[in-house]
Amino acid sequence: MQALRVVRRLPSSASFASVRRSASAHHSAMSLAPLSSSITSSASRSLSPWHGSETNRAVSSAATSSKSDSNHQEQQGNQRKEGPDYARLLVRGLAIGISGLTAFVAADRVLHPAAPLVVPGPAKSTETSGGKVVVAQEPAARFMAPPLTEDLEHKIAAALRDAAGDPDKLANVDMKLRMEDMVMRAQLAICRAMEDADGQATFKVDRWLRKEGGGGVSCVLTDGAVFEKAGVNVSVVHGILPAAAVREMRSRGKDLPADTSMPFFATGISCVMHPHNPMAPTVHFNYRYFEVTDPRTQQRQGWFGGGCDLTPSYLFEEDAKHFHATYKQVCDKHDPAFYPHFKKWCDDYFNITHRGERRGVGGIFFDDLDDRPRDKLFAFASDCAFAFEEAYLPIIMRRRNLPFTEEQKRWQQLRRGRYVEFNLVHDRGTKFGLATPGARIESILMSLPLTARWEYCHEPAPGSVEEELLAVLRSPKNWV
Amino acid sequence: MQALRVVRRLPSSASFASVRRSASAHHSAMSLAPLSSSITSSASRSLSPWHGSETNRAVSSAATSSKSDSNHQEQQGNQRKEGPDYARLLVRGLAIGISGLTAFVAADRVLHPAAPLVVPGPAKSTETSGGKVVVAQEPAARFMAPPLTEDLEHKIAAALRDAAGDPDKLANVDMKLRMEDMVMRAQLAICRAMEDADGQATFKVDRWLRKEGGGGVSCVLTDGAVFEKAGVNVSVVHGILPAAAVREMRSRGKDLPADTSMPFFATGISCVMHPHNPMAPTVHFNYRYFEVTDPRTQQRQGWFGGGCDLTPSYLFEEDAKHFHATYKQVCDKHDPAFYPHFKKWCDDYFNITHRGERRGVGGIFFDDLDDRPRDKLFAFASDCAFAFEEAYLPIIMRRRNLPFTEEQKRWQQLRRGRYVEFNLVHDRGTKFGLATPGARIESILMSLPLTARWEYCHEPAPGSVEEELLAVLRSPKNWV
Structure with a gap:
């Protein structure tokens, strides 16, 4: 690389x-x-x-x-x-x-x-x-840096012009291009909004190319006034998916040919923000489009995945409700069935099974979405991505300067330890990334907090707010 | 549990x-x-x-x-x-x-x-x-706490008395008992020696029982004068090994029946010591005996595994040489082929593949040892376990009070981050433990450091001692 x-x-x-x-x-x-x-x-x-x-x-x-x-x-x-x-x-x-x-x-x-x-x-x-x-x-x-696809905007503009007024054609404008454009724009908007919330630090931008095909743009902010560490990463990669990975996708219900490798294309944006203040929650989102091409028929199949979840060290119900309400609104616009389904999926996915605790208070999570026209799903993923500011900014603004004690900071650090456990032990994306030859490790692991802590057999005091948080993590609530 | x-x-x-x-x-x-x-x-x-x-x-x-x-x-x-x-x-x-x-x-x-x-x-x-x-x-x-097996010492004494002077009988004294006794004794000796080296803190002892069978004794020292966190864990567990796990063992060359679950028994001691001082290296060891019983023939098969490895943040060649020389001496006593074989195995095993770095300067590692009489292998594992003080104590004593800077502490914390990555992503024992229902998570994860750090794209300065360490981690050396 x-x-x-x-x-x-x-x-x-x-x-x-x-x-x-x-x-x-x-x-x-x-x-x-x-x-x-x-x-x-x-x-x-x-x-x-x-x-x-x-x-x-x-x-x-x-x-x-x-x-x-x-x-x-x-x-x-x-x-x-x-x-x-x-x-x-x-x-x-x-x-x-x-x-x-x-x-x-x-x-x-x-x-x-x-x-x-x-x-x-x-x-x-x-x-x-x-x-x-x-x-x-x-x-x-x-954009934060030039897109991976040369002349991206010209190409999209030409395709959209060509398809103008024709829904079928519009639905078939190359999703790879549209997704790349969307995630690059979202990256810029979110980095600017978060720099603004931080008020001090700015994102360091790394544009990287992958020898095996494609590349990405990683934006990382470290040790700001508000954020201990924040990263917004875009990747646009392509290559050949080994037969074993195709088998794994078949086992998830994808109609793919057996025992063959397939050309693939994947574009995504992922983001994690870890604030300094233990009263301010960590947040994560990820939106991705994955496409494979059948080597025999040249037919393409694509699907969307993503979600956004909130990880407080101290639980403010108001924050959890606002966060969930924002995404419920986005979901409802596209399908009233989305929010309840994706909310539960989120609780199920961000589950630190070996602890019997969820990572946080959830949000939404979806994967393998291909049950409706691609441009509809694209619009949904895009709306989700651009809803981030509305969902998170008010929370970080009202928590970033709250007073806190050293003990509360220590509890946050212990929760950061749990975050590391989830990401390294359970997160499919991280595991896939770390096992992928030529993957950019620093971009994959930028989701890890700046610092974390593990104390043997730590238990919050009975009746404490820390224990109340644990109760919610052990038994997720409905917030809206 | x-x-x-x-x-x-x-x-x-x-x-x-x-x-x-x-x-x-x-x-x-x-x-x-x-x-x-x-x-x-x-x-x-x-x-x-x-x-x-x-x-x-x-x-x-x-x-x-x-x-x-x-x-x-x-x-x-x-x-x-x-x-x-x-x-x-x-x-x-x-x-x-x-x-x-x-x-x-x-x-x-x-x-x-x-x-x-x-x-x-x-x-x-x-x-x-x-x-x-x-x-x-x-x-x-x-012992640090009563053994898991009631009347352990009486039972061993009786069996040894019975076998006295008869090598065949001696080799067949129940290895489960001998191993439990050995790891419990080693735990006590090492905890006492480390408390002595620390000079301030003592080990907190948890004796725990596992609903599925067996239990263990976990000894953890936190925030001492010398050690940030140190744990010595003994476990003596038994139960039924699922067919999938038996298959995995067959794939490693074990002669086991296909497609059947098997009763198993496992006894081990594992230890990790993380000192405060960045000049003082982290150390880890683990010795274990695993036994399965063929449900059809009631024939038993057992094997030994283990090893000890050193993870400095700052490399003192003298320390690495002493550490390796100690274990070479133990190995040579049992088989001159052991040390070169197990030294390489250690470098291969403690490999953070996604970073292209070894965890530390190695030591010895072995697994699936069953190529000679069990009592010979037991003697080898036992000698290794009791060699720990000789291997590590002189190192910790001469490094525990060296002066260091904040920058050096930060580098240590980054190396601790790598330690977490290895343990959560690659270590077979940890992965097996976290996936085991009823496992005692706090005992498994006591190997994690008290604190760790991840900085995006951190690179040591060219020509620095930190870079020199990385060079050794990327390309392991022979120390003796």
Whole structure:
């Protein structure tokens, strides 16, 4: 696997965060954020990748520890006082954007393993390379990094134009492309919203290519003001599914040929957010589209899976109810049978069987969905993905600054230990990923918390709120 | 599963520890330790289980958090000043011991789920219950808690007496009994040695019974002066092995009947020690004997497995060499082919395949050993188990107080994360345990560190000692 490191140099100072928050009612406004004063305080580093000889220096700056990151923030703080004015920065931001597009394309072609790229903020351009339009308008405003499929947006636009007004044709617009576009857009929206909620840290962006086919974009935020660790990962991979994996899918009821390997394609977005504050819950979501092609008939079969679940260390009923109500609303829009079915599926799936505890208070979970036209299922998955902000943001906003004790932090760390147990022992996606040759381990394991704890035979005090949480985890409730 | 909680009320004050260290050249001397002043400072609690109505109070005192444990220590400290003299304590200790034996037996009979029992220290007695000798001499001086097999020592003594001078008979003395006796003795010796190395904390002893058959004794030390977490677990279990498990064993080359379940018996000791100091390595060992009975012929087959491996966060070649040299010496005594074979097996087994890293610098590992008379293999496993102190104690003693930085502690925590990954994703024993109905999860997962850390895409600095360790983990070395 070759990794193409993309470093988004976004400001992380509190003063800038407050500017961003005041302007962030709309995320379109928010995407202008990188043009603030602090980005240029490190302009020489940010711009360096576009000037050949500086590349290596920028690589090592991208690999610095959190300690040097904080140094960097201090430098930013010092330099901000004498920084250039906002209008000048806007122009410079555009320039970075335009250069960035060319660099992406060049980097994509040479597959330079760790070439650092600044993902421009709000670049408005239709950049060309050798006379050919390389990426459609505003790639960096639409995505955290360029999509894996070259000319993705052009291709989708052309297909949608071609199918306009024809439901059958629309249903058959290449789902691989639509899904890639959707998860890339969702990634951007969610990363921006979570940076905004954090108010301090920004996502580090890694765009990586997989030798076996495809690649992904991993965005990880570490040690922010609100989030201990947050990751939003997109992957767009294809290859050959071994006969054993096909057999496993047949055993799950898929009508697939026996004893043969099959070409497959999989696109997904997955996200885990672990806040510092023990009163603020961890959240996870994942939406994926999987497609196989019968090697004999060339017929394709595709299905959707996904879900979103909440893992509090301290239970606020209000939060659990809001979270479930949000997804119930999304589900009901598509099929009233969805929510009850997927809510139960979620409780059943996120089950730490060896503990007899659910991971959290659930949400929704679904898999192998292929019982209706693909564009309907796509619309459902897409609505779920974009409902995340509505579901989680109010919760994190009201819990992120609550006071807590050291004992409560310790309980959160013990619950994080359970999270690790579920992910490493039971989660199908993680197990599949870890067993897949060429898989990008850091992207798979970014779901793990920054820190976790195991105490022998720990039991919460009888009658405590910790024990109340355990009771709910042992016997899931209905929240709406 | 029903748990029978056994609370060993040993003193944990530094002053007592130093007394113990000065007297601990022989473990027989060390086993007199509990008769110090501090044990009686909580005499009313320690004695209470033997006086019916106090039982519940003692249960809850056993379930107190580490916070109240430290309160307890403070109380001990206060009371020690006005405590009774040593001679009086000796007498009281004997009384506790004698009462203890009776209580054990009673508790064993009723399977009271969490009745706390004080394991007496150095009781010298042949205690009787209803006129029958219940446990042979010095049960608590020989074991951390009473063995699972009633009258174990009498039974072994009788069998060995019967076989005296006859090699064939000796080889056929019930291996289940000999193994149980060996692992219980090893548990005591190692717990005492590690308490001594720690100098502050003592092992909490849980004796538990498994509804499906058998039980175990788990000894865990948490947050000591030297050890963050250390556990030594003995289990003696039996039951019916499902046909699927028998098939798995056939696939490993065992000559077993196809498509049938089989009665099995398994005895083992496993141990993990995680020190605080990042310069001091984690260590693990495990020795086990597994026996199945063909339901048609009643023929029994048994085999041994085990090993010991060292996991440093910072590599001291001297430590790795000493550790390997110790086990090479033990192996060579039994078969010169053992060490090279088992050293490689260890490197192959403790492989975090998804990282391409070994867990540590290895040691020895073996499984399915049944190629020579059982008593020879038993002697080998036994020698390995009792070599642990020689292998690890000098290392922990010279590393436990080395100075270290916060950055080095963070690196240790990242390596602890890898330890968790190996144990939860790859370790056969853990996976088997977590999938076994009725398994005692806390005993299985006591191998996990107290705390662990995952940072996205962490890479040690080029040329650093951390990178040097990784190079060895990626490409194991020969140490002797």
